[in-house]
Amino acid sequence: MSKIVLKAENISKQYRLGQLGTGTISHDLNRLWAKMRGKEDPYLKVGDINDRSKTGGSNYVWSLKDVNFEIEQGDVVGIIGKNGAGKSTLLKILSQVTSPTTGEVKIKGRIASLLEVGTGFHPDLSGRENIFLNGAILGMTKQEIKSKLDEIVDFSGVAKYLDTPVKRYSSGMMVRLGFAVAAHLEPEILIVDEVLAVGDAEFQEKCLGKMKDVSGQGRTILFVSHNMSSIKELCSRGILLQNGKLELDGNIQEIVNHYTGQVDTESIVFPDRDFKPIYKLNAWINKITLLNSKNEPCNLFKTGAEVNIEAEYDSNISGSIEDLCIAFALTSITGETICDLSNIYTEGYKNSSSNRGILKCQIPRIFLNEGHYKLNASISIKGINQYWIKDIIWFKIEKSDFYGTGIIPSPKDGFILFEQNWSKIN
Amino acid sequence: MKKQENWDLTIKPHSKWYDLKLKEIFKYKDLLFLFVRRDFVSLYKQTILGPLWFFIQPIITAITFTVIFGNLAKISTDGLPQILFYLCGITLWNYFSDTLTKTSETFTANANIFGKVYFPRMIMPLSVVVSNLIKLGVQFLLFIVVWIYFLVKTNLIQPNVTLILIPFLILLIGLMGLSFGIIISSLTTKYRDLKFLVTFGVQLMMYASPIVYPLSIVSEKYKWLILTNPITSIIETFKYAFLGVGEFSWIYLGYSLGFTMILLTISLIFFNRVEKTFMDTV
Numbered sequence: 001m002s003k004i005v006l007k008a009e010n011i012s013k014q015y016r017l018g019q020l021g022t023g024t025i026s027h028d029l030n031r032l033w034a035k036m037r038g039k040e041d042p043y044l045k046v047g048d049i050n051d052r053s054k055t056g057g058s059n060y061v062w063s064l065k066d067v068n069f070e071i072e073q074g075d076v077v078g079i080i081g082k083n084g085a086g087k088s089t090l091l092k093i094l095s096q097v098t099s100p101t102t103g104e105v106k107i108k109g110r111i112a113s114l115l116e117v118g119t120g121f122h123p124d125l126s127g128r129e130n131i132f133l134n135g136a137i138l139g140m141t142k143q144e145i146k147s148k149l150d151e152i153v154d155f156s157g158v159a160k161y162l163d164t165p166v167k168r169y170s171s172g173m174m175v176r177l178g179f180a181v182a183a184h185l186e187p188e189i190l191i192v193d194e195v196l197a198v199g200d201a202e203f204q205e206k207c208l209g210k211m212k213d214v215s216g217q218g219r220t221i222l223f224v225s226h227n228m229s230s231i232k233e234l235c236s237r238g239i240l241l242q243n244g245k246l247e248l249d250g251n252i253q254e255i256v257n258h259y260t261g262q263v264d265t266e267s268i269v270f271p272d273r274d275f276k277p278i279y280k281l282n283a284w285i286n287k288i289t290l291l292n293s294k295n296e297p298c299n300l301f302k303t304g305a306e307v308n309i310e311a312e313y314d315s316n317i318s319g320s321i322e323d324l325c326i327a328f329a330l331t332s333i334t335g336e337t338i339c340d341l342s343n344i345y346t347e348g349y350k351n352s353s354s355n356r357g358i359l360k361c362q363i364p365r366i367f368l369n370e371g372h373y374k375l376n377a378s379i380s381i382k383g384i385n386q387y388w389i390k391d392i393i394w395f396k397i398e399k400s401d402f403y404g405t406g407i408i409p410s411p412k413d414g415f416i417l418f419e420q421n422w423s424k425i426n
Numbered sequence: 427m428k429k430q431e432n433w434d435l436t437i438k439p440h441s442k443w444y445d446l447k448l449k450e451i452f453k454y455k456d457l458l459f460l461f462v463r464r465d466f467v468s469l470y471k472q473t474i475l476g477p478l479w480f481f482i483q484p485i486i487t488a489i490t491f492t493v494i495f496g497n498l499a500k501i502s503t504d505g506l507p508q509i510l511f512y513l514c515g516i517t518l519w520n521y522f523s524d525t526l527t528k529t530s531e532t533f534t535a536n537a538n539i540f541g542k543v544y545f546p547r548m549i550m551p552l553s554v555v556v557s558n559l560i561k562l563g564v565q566f567l568l569f570i571v572v573w574i575y576f577l578v579k580t581n582l583i584q585p586n587v588t589l590i591l592i593p594f595l596i597l598l599i600g601l602m603g604l605s606f607g608i609i610i611s612s613l614t615t616k617y618r619d620l621k622f623l624v625t626f627g628v629q630l631m632m633y634a635s636p637i638v639y640p641l642s643i644v645s646e647k648y649k650w651l652i653l654t655n656p657i658t659s660i661i662e663t664f665k666y667a668f669l670g671v672g673e674f675s676w677i678y679l680g681y682s683l684g685f686t687m688i689l690l691t692i693s694l695i696f697f698n699r700v701e702k703t704f705m706d707t708v
Binding site: 007093095096097099100101103107108111116122124129132139142 | 432433434435436437438439440454456457460461463464467468471472539540541542543544545616702703705706
């Protein structure tokens with residue numbers, strides 16, 4: 001029987017919404033007062049579940065609530081969930097970056113986490129010096145790094161620039177070097193965030209291969225990604241988080257199917273927990289809805305069908321807005337942008353739009369091949385971006401007999417189908 | 427299946443305040459030295475004079491003090507060569523103030539790294555203490571050179587047996603800088619107000635310590651005030667040991683020691699509390 005190497009018991013994490021400011025001190029004093037009288041923290045009792053699409057009554061939110069799971073040695077576990085489902089919070093707790101509000105995690109063996117590649121790289125230091133620094137930050141000793149230096153350099157493929165300060169590196173080289181160091185960590189448990197989404201295709205392949213090697217050696221991996229294909233390729237088990245709770249835990253295929261099926265008609269409501277406003281917003285998007293040709297909410301379309309996107313926006317501006325631009329970037333599941341949709345392309349810059357309202361974008365025929373797609377949305381005024389949110393909505397395209405011949409390209413052959421006319425010239 | 431209870435690591439909401447995790451810090455000692463190395467290597471990259479700046483800084487400060495406090499304000503230096511008198515105070519004071527200012531930024535300046543990976547957080551401020559200790563060592567050499575020059579050339583200075591206390595004084599002032607620094611650092615994660623006081627406070631503290639003036643010229647009325655400053659007796663003992671002037675008293679030194687120990691304990695409590703959750707509030 002395999003042994004359990006990681007055990008999460010009732011872990012919960014509470015966050016305070018909004019700005020930390022003058023209101024915070026009164027809460028802190030309240031807490032202190034309760035503690036002095038030997039009472040429980042009054043704010044632990046409140047808090048809404050982590051559902052970003054509903055504005056809750058309380059200033060506190062449970063980003064994770066009573067999550068329990070056990071991981072056995074050699075498990076390769078994919079953690080799946082929508083934005084704000086609590087994946088990052090879970091990773092942060094497991095990698096000890098922050099501590100849970102309640103509950104405990106018990107771990108056996110050395111644990112290393114890779115939430116970012118190249119953590120602690122100093123721009124002025126050379127590649128070689130940074131290998132040592134980064135390795136040590138990740139928990140390796142100098143001796144270990146020294147013995148693996150050649151391997152690391154080899155893997156990164158930046159041997160030529162090893163004595164150049166990393167500030168002269170391209171971002172791709174930086175990532176390569178960072179991953180190379182991380183790949184040579186030898187922990188019993190490895191926690192990996194979606195870091196593979198960077199670097200060129202060849203390097204991504206190499207990273208995935210390396211991770212497979214690692215898991216082949218009987219080590220345990222926890223992997224968070226939005227990329228369902230790499231999750232399916234790598235993991236044997238999946239954990240699905242939803243609204244801060246553990247929704248499903250089981251076979252990866254089952255979890256992925258459940259998750260992709262779950263991509264339902266969904267509206268996103270401000271404020272989004274993933275979005276941290278640095279200053280007061282001038283304008284934002286409240287809600288996005290996908291509609292079919294009959295104006296019914298829908299997220300499943302056939303190739304060539306009509307698709308409508310409605311965006312409800314709001315602003316702090318009184319009167320009318322000049323040069324309002326709402327844009328959607330249509331992206332593939334792996335994040336490549338396929339096309340950009342915006343009111344300015346067809347209307348140009350308008351001198352005045354109302355300060356709140358709904359804009360609708362009609363796509364008469366969508367020429368996308370079968371598969372899953374996502375939308376990023378943004379709103380800008382006079383060319384200045386006010387609000388931007390990634391992966392705001394998902395939808396699925398089903399194949400249809402687009403060309404009327406019963407023959408259509410497979411999803412591997414590209415995202416887009418053009419109308420095409422073939423004729424014989426000679 | 428039988429229950430396994432021997433876990434290597436348990437992640438809990440809170441840790442005990444007295445848990446110093448010394449074993450863990452020792453495990454990460456390589457990281458500590460790499461941070462020290464990074465600080466040095468990166469500090470003088472792309473400079474022409476490089477490490478010479480270590481010497482230039484105290485020399486320029488000493489000259490400035492000589493001109494302003496010595497010649498313009500005509501503050502007494504107890505009959506000692508001005509440059510030596512100021513250099514003596516500055517060398518030790520710089521160690522304290524640099525340690526304090528740098529460690530006070532521990533959480534805010536490193537939020538980026540701390541947010542991505544775990545290592546004992548104490549490594550950061552400790553590496554600052556060590557970096558500054560090396561810097562002190564270098565500047566101390568400069569002071570010794572000047573000191574030997576005046577020792578040979580004049581008969582104004584009388585070093586004495588108190589010199590054996592020097593390592594202790596350096597340890598004490600280093601710990602005090604560290605304690606002040608991490609207290610400020612812990613307090614500023616949530617409320618940034620204190621940050622604005624640091625530069626100002628450190629400067630004020632310098633004038634409340636006998637750096638640019640000898641304790642002997644302070645009138646009886648205010649002497650107690652200067653003596654409440656725990657730095658005073660450390661600086662005075664340091665000067666007394668090397669130069670033979672100043673006031674040396676076991677009582678005042680004992681006060682500084684007690685003060686440092688209490689401060690260190692408080693700072694560790696704060697640090698242990700804050701390091702667990704500061705990522706949510708920083």
